Amino acid sequence: CSHGTLCPISIGTLSKLQRLNLCSNSLTGTLPASWGSLTSLETLCLRFNSLSGTLPESWGGMLSLKELSLDSTRLNGTLPTSWGKLQGIQTLDLEFNSLSGTLPASWGNMSSLQTLFLNSNNLSGNLPASWGDMHAIQTLYPQQEPSHGNLPESWGNMSSLETLYLYVNNLTGTLPSSWKDLNNIQTFVLEYNTLSGTLPPSWGSMSNLQAVYLTSNNLNGTLPASWWSMSSLQFLDLSSNSVSGTLPAAWGSMLNLQELYLNNNPLTGSAARVASRIGAALAAIAAAPSAAFAVGRLSTFSGFGACDDVAMQTVASEMTDDVPIFLEAPLQL
Template structure:
C-alpha cells in the first residue's frame, strides 16, 4: 500500500542524500523538496510519482545524481536542466516523457551516465560528451548517433527498440571503444556491420544483444570473454565459425531463428565451454549429429534447444557430467535412433521434446552403470 510523500522532509535543509527508491510513493513530487538545496543525490526511482518533472529541481544546483526512473512522470524535459552543471548521472527511464531532448542537456560537461530509455522522446543528438553509460532505448531514433564513435570511456550502450535502419556505421566499429562491455542494439532494422565486417573490435565486450533485426551474412566473431550473446531472429546465414569454441566464458548463446547451416563445431572437450547454461539453435538449417556433449568436469548446462533443424543420425550419449540439464528439445529433426532411455539419468530434467523424428523401439527404464 503506497502513500503520498507530502512536505515532511522540508525542514531537512542540510540533507545531501535522499533515497526513497521503491517505497510505494505516488502523486506529484512535492515542491517542498526544493528547500533541500544541499542535495547531491535525489533517488525517487521505482515509485508511482505522476505529473511533470518539477521545476524546483533547477534550484538544486549541487545535484550530481538524479534517479526518477520507473515512475509515471509525463511532459517534456525542459531546457533549464542545462543549468545543473554539477550533474553526473541522469536516470529517467520508463516514464511517460514526451517532446524533444533539449540541446542544453548536452552541455553538461560532467555528465557520465544518461538513461532516457523507454519514453516518447525525439530530437537530434549532438553530443560532445564522454559517457560511461548511455541508454537511448525506445527513443524513436532512426539512425545511429554519430557521436558514439568518439567515445573513449563508454562501457554500456543501449539503443534497443528504436527504428535504426541500415548498417552499423564505421565509427561504431572504432577501435577506441575498448571499454565497451555491454551493447544492446536489439529490436531495430539493422542490416549488417560496416563493410560486412564479421570480426568485432570491442576487446572488453561481455554482452552483445543484436536479436530481432535484419542482420544478413555470417555470424559475427566475438572476443573470447563474452558471457551473453544473442543473435536470434535475424537473417544470418552460412556455417558457424570454429572460433566460437574460443568463447571460454559464455553463459548464454542464442542463435535461433536464422538461416545458419552446416554442422555445429565440435569444440575440444565438448559443448563450447563448461560455463554455458543455455544454448539455443532452434529453427536453423544445421545438419549432422546432435552436438550434445559436456565438458569432463561437471557442466552448468541447463537448457538446450536443437529443434526445427536437419540433425540426423543417432543421439550421442552425453557424458554423465550433464547432470544439471533441465530442458532438452530436439524435436522436428531427422534423428533415427532407439528411444533414449538414458535420459532418465539426469536428475533435474523437467522437459524433453522429441516429436517429429524417427525414434523407435521400447520405452524402457533408464540404464545405470555400476556405482550409480
C-alpha cells in the first residue's frame, strides 16, 4: 500500500482488532471491502479524511461494531441495506458526505442504535416506517433536502428518543398524534417544511419536551389548551403558519417557558398587544387569568429572554399599580 492510503491487506487480517482510530490523517483511497471480516472490531473512526468511493456492503459483517465515524470523508453512493445486520451498533455518523439514494428500511433492525447523523448529504425518499423499531435511538438527524414524504406514525414507538432534527426536508402530511408516546423527547426541530393540519392536543402529555421548532409550515387550527401541561417547555416557535383563534388562558401556567413565537399567524382575541422588540413571551403573560398572576409572570421570564433595556422600559411604561394595561389590548403578534 502506498503512503497515505488505506491498506486493506495489513488491517483486514487483524481478526482480534477491537479499536481503530485513523481520524484526521489526510488519508485517501476507498473503504476496503475486506474489512468486513473484522468481526471483533467495536470502534472505527475515519472522520476528516479525503476518502472516495462507496460504503461497502461487506461491512454489514462487522457484527461487534458499536461506533462508526465516517463523517466529512467525501464518500458517495448509497446506504447499504446489509448494514441493518449491525444490531450492536450504538453510534453511526455519516454526515457531511455526498451520499445519495433512500433511507434503507432494513436499518430499522439496528436495535441498539442510539445516535444517527445523516445530515448534509443528498439523500431522498420517505422516512421509513420500520425505523420506529429503533427503540434505543436518542438522537436522530436523518437528512436535509431533498427528502420528502410524511412523518411516520410508527416513530411514536421510539421510546428513548430525545432529539429529532427534520428541518428543511420538504415533509408533508400532519403531525402524528401517536408521537405523544415519545415520553423522553426533549427537542423537536420540524421547521421549514410543508406540514399541514392541526397541532395535536395529545402532545400535551410530553412532559419532558423543552423546545419545539415548527416555524414556516402550513399548520392551521387553534392553539391546544392541553399544551399547558408541557411542564418542561422553554422554547416554542409556531411563527409563520396559519394558526388561528385565541391564546389559551391555560398557557399562563407554562412556568418554564422563556421564548414564545407566534408572529405571522392570524390569531385574534383580547390578549396582549406585543411589540416585536418585546417578544412573544408577553403573549403568555397576557393570557393569565388574573392581573396578579400576570404580574407574577413578568419576573418568571427573566427579562423576557433576549429583550434589551429599551424593551424593558417599554414594558415598565405599560404598568400602572402593578396591573399591565396591555391586558385589554388586541393581540398583534
